[in-house]
Amino acid sequence: MKIIGVIGASSCDEKVYKKALELGKLLAEKGYAVVCGGLGGVMRAVCEGAERAGGITIGILPGKYSSDANPFVKIPVVTAMSHARNAIIVRTADAVVAVGGRYGTLSEIALALAIDKKVISLETSWNIRGVIKAKSPEEAVKIIGK
Amino acid sequence: MKIIGVIGASSCDEKVYKKALELGKLLAEKGYAVVCGGLGGVMRAVCEGAERAGGITIGILPGKYSSDANPFVKIPVVTAMSHARNAIIVRTADAVVAVGGRYGTLSEIALALAIDKKVISLETSWNIRGVIKAKSPEEAVKIIGK
Amino acid sequence: MKIIGVIGASSCDEKVYKKALELGKLLAEKGYAVVCGGLGGVMRAVCEGAERAGGITIGILPGKYSSDANPFVKIPVVTAMSHARNAIIVRTADAVVAVGGRYGTLSEIALALAIDKKVISLETSWNIRGVIKAKSPEEAVKIIGK
Amino acid sequence: MKIIGVIGASSCDEKVYKKALELGKLLAEKGYAVVCGGLGGVMRAVCEGAERAGGITIGILPGKYSSDANPFVKIPVVTAMSHARNAIIVRTADAVVAVGGRYGTLSEIALALAIDKKVISLETSWNIRGVIKAKSPEEAVKIIGK
Numbered sequence: 001m002k003i004i005g006v007i008g009a010s011s012c013d014e015k016v017y018k019k020a021l022e023l024g025k026l027l028a029e030k031g032y033a034v035v036c037g038g039l040g041g042v043m044r045a046v047c048e049g050a051e052r053a054g055g056i057t058i059g060i061l062p063g064k065y066s067s068d069a070n071p072f073v074k075i076p077v078v079t080a081m082s083h084a085r086n087a088i089i090v091r092t093a094d095a096v097v098a099v100g101g102r103y104g105t106l107s108e109i110a111l112a113l114a115i116d117k118k119v120i121s122l123e124t125s126w127n128i129r130g131v132i133k134a135k136s137p138e139e140a141v142k143i144i145g146k
Numbered sequence: 147m148k149i150i151g152v153i154g155a156s157s158c159d160e161k162v163y164k165k166a167l168e169l170g171k172l173l174a175e176k177g178y179a180v181v182c183g184g185l186g187g188v189m190r191a192v193c194e195g196a197e198r199a200g201g202i203t204i205g206i207l208p209g210k211y212s213s214d215a216n217p218f219v220k221i222p223v224v225t226a227m228s229h230a231r232n233a234i235i236v237r238t239a240d241a242v243v244a245v246g247g248r249y250g251t252l253s254e255i256a257l258a259l260a261i262d263k264k265v266i267s268l269e270t271s272w273n274i275r276g277v278i279k280a281k282s283p284e285e286a287v288k289i290i291g292k
Numbered sequence: 293m294k295i296i297g298v299i300g301a302s303s304c305d306e307k308v309y310k311k312a313l314e315l316g317k318l319l320a321e322k323g324y325a326v327v328c329g330g331l332g333g334v335m336r337a338v339c340e341g342a343e344r345a346g347g348i349t350i351g352i353l354p355g356k357y358s359s360d361a362n363p364f365v366k367i368p369v370v371t372a373m374s375h376a377r378n379a380i381i382v383r384t385a386d387a388v389v390a391v392g393g394r395y396g397t398l399s400e401i402a403l404a405l406a407i408d409k410k411v412i413s414l415e416t417s418w419n420i421r422g423v424i425k426a427k428s429p430e431e432a433v434k435i436i437g438k
Numbered sequence: 439m440k441i442i443g444v445i446g447a448s449s450c451d452e453k454v455y456k457k458a459l460e461l462g463k464l465l466a467e468k469g470y471a472v473v474c475g476g477l478g479g480v481m482r483a484v485c486e487g488a489e490r491a492g493g494i495t496i497g498i499l500p501g502k503y504s505s506d507a508n509p510f511v512k513i514p515v516v517t518a519m520s521h522a523r524n525a526i527i528v529r530t531a532d533a534v535v536a537v538g539g540r541y542g543t544l545s546e547i548a549l550a551l552a553i554d555k556k557v558i559s560l561e562t563s564w565n566i567r568g569v570i571k572a573k574s575p576e577e578a579v580k581i582i583g584k
Contacts, residue, residue, distance in 0.1 A: 001220070003212075033221070058221060064237065064374065066149075074147070075179070075204060077223055078237035082356065082372035083549055084525040088234075091210065091224035103552035106566070110545035111521055128544070210520065226520035228502065229403055233376040252420070253402035257375055260395035274398070293512070295504075325513070350513060356529065358441075366439070367471070367496060369515055370529035380526075383502065383516035 003033045003058070004144060005093025005117075007086075007108040008042025008101045016100040016123055017045045023097060023122065023137035024049025024057075030141060033058060035092050037085070038069045038076060042099045047072035060089045087111055095144050098124050098131070120144065149179045149204070150290060151239025151263075153232075153254040154188025154247045162246040162269055163191045169243060169268065169283035170195025170203075176287060179204060181238045183231070184215045184222060188245045193218035206235045233257055241290050244270050244277070266290065295325045295350070296436060297385025297409075299378075299400045300334025300393045308392040308415055309337045315389060315414065315429035316341025316349075322433060325350060327384045329377070330361045330368060334391045339364035352381045379403055387436050390416050390423070412436065441471045441496070442582060443531025443555075445524075445546045446480025446539045454538040454561055455483045461535060461560065461575040462487025462495075468579060471496060473530050475523070476507045476514060480537045485510035498527045525549055533582050536562050536569070558582065 004027050008020060024046035027034055034050045036043040038059020047057040051072040059073035062085050066076035079085040086108045090096060095118040098109050106126050112119045113130045120132045120140045134140035150173050154166060170192035173180055180196045182189040184205020193203040197218040205219035208231050212222035225231040232254045236242060241264040244255050252272050258265045259276045266278045266286045280286035296319050300312060316338035319326055326342045328335040330351020339349040343364040351365035354377050358368035371377040378400045382388060387410040390401050398418050404411045405422045412424045412432045426432035442465050446458060462484035465472055472488045474481040476497020485495040489510040497511035500523050504514035517523040524546045528534060533556040536547050544564050550557045551568045558570045558578045572578035 003222075035223075056221070058223070060223070066238070075202070075221055076149075076238070077181075077204070077206070077234060079234050079376075080237050080374035081234075081376055081522070082525065083552065084371075084373055084519070084522040086549075087520065087522040087524075088223065088225050088227075091226050092212070092222070103548045103568075107545045107548035107552060110541045110548060111524075114521065114541035114545060130541075225522075227376070227522055228379065228518035229406065230373070230376040230379040230517075230519055232403075233374065233378075249402045249406035249422070253399045253406060256395045256399035256402060257378075260375065260399060276395070295514075327515075348513070350515070352515070358530070367441075367494070367513055368530070369473075369496070369498070369526060371526050372529050373526075380515060380517050380519075383518055384504070384514070 001031065001033055002094045003035050003092055005089050005096040006034055006036045006042065006046040006099060007089065007096060007105050008099040009105060010039045010041040010043065012041040012100050016042060019122055019137055020045030020099045021049040023099065023140060024055070025053045026137050026141045028053035028055025035060060035089055037062065037089060038073050040070055042101065044070035044072065060085050060092070083107070090115065090117060093117060095120065097122060097140050100124060118144070147177065147179055148240045149181050149238055151235050151242040152180055152182045152188065152192040152245060153235065153242060153251050154245040155251060156185045156187040156189065158187040158246050162188060165268055165283055166191035166245045167195040169245065169286060170201070171199045172283050172287045174199035174201025181206060181235055183208065183235060184219050186216055188247070190216035190218060206231050206238070229253070236261065236263060239263060241266065243268060243286050246270060293323065293325055294386045295327050295384055297381050297388040298326055298328045298334065298338040298391060299381065299388060299397050300391040301397060302331045302333040302335065304333040304392050308334060311414055311429055312337030312391045313341040315391065315432060316347070317345045318429050318433045320345035320347025327352060327381055329354065329381060330365050332362055334393070336362035336364060352377050352384070375399070382407065382409060385409060387412065389414060389432050392416060439469065439471055440532045441473050441530055443527050443534040444472055444474045444480065444484040444537060445527065445534060445543050446537040447543060448477045448479040448481065450479040450538050454480060457561055457575055458483030458537045459487040461537065461578060462493070463491045464575050464579045466491035466493025473498060473527055475500065475527060476511050478508055480539065482508035482510060498523050498530070521545070528553065528555060531555060533558065535560060535578050538562060556582070
């Protein structure tokens with residue numbers, strides 16, 4: 001089973017939420033598991049989409065309790081490691097999709113590139129050499145499969 | 147879904163392997179997911195037992211690659227953190243069962259007790275205040291359910 | 293420069309505090325740096341003893357802020373990793389002395405033994421194969437030097 | 439004592455090495471300690487500069503052995519945590535200076551911004567909102583002091 005990392009901010013607007021929701025659905029339909037940070041915003045959206053499509057959702061949580069996970073995380077992994085857990089998300093993923101996102105997301109993009117993972121971005125303002133831009137969740141999933 | 151941590155050495159004798167195999171089977175039959183260190187020995191045995199009974203197996207790996215996981219790990223989480231990943235196993239688990247084990251296992255037992263998790267031991271030579279000794283995998287699973 | 297790890301609980305009685313204070317002083321006089329968890333109790337005592345004797349004190353802090361360090365930590369290292377920082381203390385140390393201590397300390401003792409570090413205990417109730425018992429801070433420092 | 443993080447690649451050209459060397463010297467002269475990843479390239483340069491000026495140099499090492507540290511690291515902290523140690527460098531630092539650098543450095547810049555640390559860049563090709571560009575080591579040190 002391939003595991004796809006989805007990274008993005010813990011709060012986001014409606015438009016970004018919908019894209020992440022759709023992305024989660026498409027990933028699950030392809031048979032991919034989703035790994036993310038397990039919290040709200042983009043992380044919640046992608047888990048919601050994947051879970052509704054019957055997919056496996058893994059949340060690598062920064063805090064001390066599994067109850068921090070959004071309700072669509074099936075496998076909560078409790079690190080109690082704050083941002084250092086970002087490295088675990090990226091290592092665990094076979095490829096990474098960034099959806100929107102701020103500095104935390106940028107740190108994960110850079111880390112993923114540093115260890116030679118494929119990185120795809122959706123609705124991201126960052127313009128980083130090595131990241132493949134996708135115009136839609138469909139395109140992102142297509143790029144993963146290549 | 148409850149997640150049960152199973153800890154033990156990465157190599158073990160036939161007798162301990164069988165106990166861990168049986169434990170994995172019983173945990174999966176109860177509907178528990180299993181989290182462990184994802185490598186060989188006791189970790190492999192418990193995953194094999196759980197996987198054959200249709201359970202979910204999570205391996206929190208110390209190295210850099212998911213290919214380090216034993217073949218019965220369904221969800222490989224790649225930490226690249228060596229022994230520091232022990233803290234993640236213990237935090238992720240609702241309760242912990244130690245099977246056999248040496249110093250690495252003792253460190254996980256102590257960590258689990260330090261954060262107030264229920265700890266059960268099977269075939270363990272350590273004699274630590276606070277650990278509940280079980281005589282069989284069946285008894286271990288019963289103690290978890292209490 | 294040799295770095296000696298000192299591990300023990302974040303609160304302790306007067307007797308244990310004095311032993312840790314004396315240990316810190318003797319380590320600094322030998323030219324050893326001290327690494328510990330950087331908080332109160334035994335950690336504070338050993339830093340106080342070492343700092344007063346002109347030694348270097350390194351605190352590997354579990355929380356997010358260097359202000360968590362006791363006032364005798366010269367080098368606060370901020371991990372935001374909770375108990376996972378125990379692995380860093382033990383890896384950083386050339387040898388480890390446990391003073392008193394509860395489950396957290398036991399986890400560090402076991403981890404240190406797992407990676408083949410010399411472990412010495414003072415005033416410890418744990419009785420773990422591989423740990424060298426010292427009757428006084430003086431004896432602990434002598435054993436380190438051997 | 440203020441601790442300044444210096445981040446940059448583990449190999450670099452002559453020009454970048456000299457800048458980092460000069461930066462280390464100036465930081466030490468100001469009484470700042472330097473924290474870095476403890477390896478080669480920019481990390482070695484800044485430690486060499488700081489150590490020659492009598493400063494304290496802390497290396498947060500990604501591997502398992504203190505012998506991985508460059509010869510100018512005074513305090514080697516051994517994490518065995520690969521890239522996850524980047525979060526520790528950034529948390530430990532009161533402010534961060536990026537010198538040159540590739541993806542690993544970018545991940546540290548982003549992480550530092552995510553937790554509201556002042557970030558200054560020297561000879562860096564990344565163009566990230568929130569980073570203060572300095573034209574020389576002197577200017578970088580001035581910006582830290584503001």
